[in-house]
Amino acid sequence: MPDEPDVKLIDVARKAGCSPATVSRVLNHNAKVNTATREKVLQAAMDLAYVPNGSARSLRSTKSRLAGAVIPTLDHAIYATMVNSLQARLTENGVSLIINTSSYDIDREYEQVRLLVERGVESVVLVGAAHRRETIALLEQRNIAYVFTYTAKPTDIGAAVGFDNEKAGRLAARHLIDLGHTRIAMLGGITINNDRAVSRRDGFVAELRDNNLAPLGILETPYQADGGHAGMKRLMLADTPPTAVICASDIAAAGALKYCRQNDIAVPGTVSVLGFDNLDIGELTTPELTTIDVPAGEMGRIAADYLLAPAAQRQHMRIRELPLRLVVRGSTAALLR
Amino acid sequence: MPDEPDVKLIDVARKAGCSPATVSRVLNHNAKVNTATREKVLQAAMDLAYVPNGSARSLRSTKSRLAGAVIPTLDHAIYATMVNSLQARLTENGVSLIINTSSYDIDREYEQVRLLVERGVESVVLVGAAHRRETIALLEQRNIAYVFTYTAKPTDIGAAVGFDNEKAGRLAARHLIDLGHTRIAMLGGITINNDRAVSRRDGFVAELRDNNLAPLGILETPYQADGGHAGMKRLMLADTPPTAVICASDIAAAGALKYCRQNDIAVPGTVSVLGFDNLDIGELTTPELTTIDVPAGEMGRIAADYLLAPAAQRQHMRIRELPLRLVVRGSTAALLR
DNA sequence: AAAGCTTGTGAAATCGATTTCATAAAATCG
């Protein structure tokens, strides 16, 4: 390997015939530097293919230009899409993003956040509003900006960007009630350590109760096609099968649809199926899925903007509730009597 | 804010009644340190909730425990899944992952890699084998380990983990030829800056030619459902529509399926549709998709293992070709005559 | 033209860890 000795700032200074301080000035805050000198420095940096040492820079300046995100998984489009736009926006502003996954485990989440703090991140994106006390304490103590996503619960702790999950549950129930359904079941997500799934379920139950109805059954299933498939099977084989089912995600709903197709159960004729998330897949199933849109990309963008904003401004943007949108397609219909 | 002054290593040393050097020893290589002293140090670190300063550490030790990945997008499951397992494996080994997206643009890729180098990453994951010369030069010069994914092209430059894209194209063609099809078209991906799409197309064409056939048409479509939908429309409205279509991804294939459904074109009766990637969605469409499995998760894992391996060992693991697997489901069938 | 500002620059201190080198104390050996 040729492996030339790494070019350092001082080498640039030498080549440009000035002091390291001046090089630093040119390369950073662009403070008062004579134009001729500036040119020489830039030229030298270019010639030497100088790449600054980020560690040294952040050690001295206490600015790392690093952000972190801890999400449940990247294997679900709803999170991957958010991270995609989060990353894009941060990068546009010179901030790099470190990603960690928690598998929906808040203890693991804490460990990951600790690691992020050690790496010197200046801000952190978390999912949901349920976290270990230590996690928040660590961020507060270190004065690291953080924002919760997929939730808009007014909380006295962190800032949040997302939507009201309880409203989402209600909106789903509302739609089915409006269609005349009374035997409504839910294929909910796993609620352990998932405050969002809990809220949606609560909203669902509350809306039913407000209409003098009770849920026909609430099953907890993993957010995967198999889970939706198996859950639908249990529901439809019960003594009183539902005429409408709310699913925790479009993936689960697609699995439910698959079960119905395999067993010649008409959707929406016999049973209406409602998804959640509004993933691409919703337009590709037969029938296409009625679902509730989750603005994942927008959340990522807004979260980024929040974290990029100067601390003073952040005060005014703590809670950002995004509108929920019911997307009506072919998998739900009025109850036949 | 209470904002206690940050605890530094020297504070731990003070509290434990020893020198910073000893604290460092305990916290790192665990070199010969008296057990009693070690306990005291660990206790002190715990009590003070000490979190090491990563910048200082990597500045001095030239070990950042940071890796980077530049992928086209996280908005496509095939990449998100790879990154998910890559990240998991790296984190297990104490390495954090910085993610950047390039939107399939190798100039952008170069910029992102530069940024990664500046952040001090010790290794980098790239997608495909087509990169700017500068990108590779930079990594080589800085002695940063890197690995290409989704490709197994024997290259004199980097290591690679993936599969032979040309074989994949051939495998797809082979399947359809075996089923008796002769009018075969391709809804390929965008080939600009995408060496993998190019290879798959070339393999497809080569296999047809080896069987004295010529492609009925090759359309380039975005890797999205709309693209597959629109492409299928063009193909089926042509003077001689194909009896079989190879799609660039399951998403595009699902879009193609949708077009057929909307226009009462029987699949696989009138036209067979072959997907690529083996995403979850393939099992949720009607009919379910015949597809070629891409071991995205495994690639991420293997890439991580490669990068985590000591440099000496890496020599022996440069190219790792994973097997391709045809997954036959309901969207392809023998040609009716 | 003297006093007071600006502007542009460099010398040296500094960020918080790791690492090298030296050394005291303890253990082993012939």
Next chain:
DNA sequence: CGATTTTATGAAATCGATTTCACAAGCTTT
């Protein structure tokens, strides 16, 4: 038991940038 090796530790140098402080030279201002 004196000589030698081993073990455990600390003092000080160091990584590569940024930042503070000082100061010279060139401009204003009166």
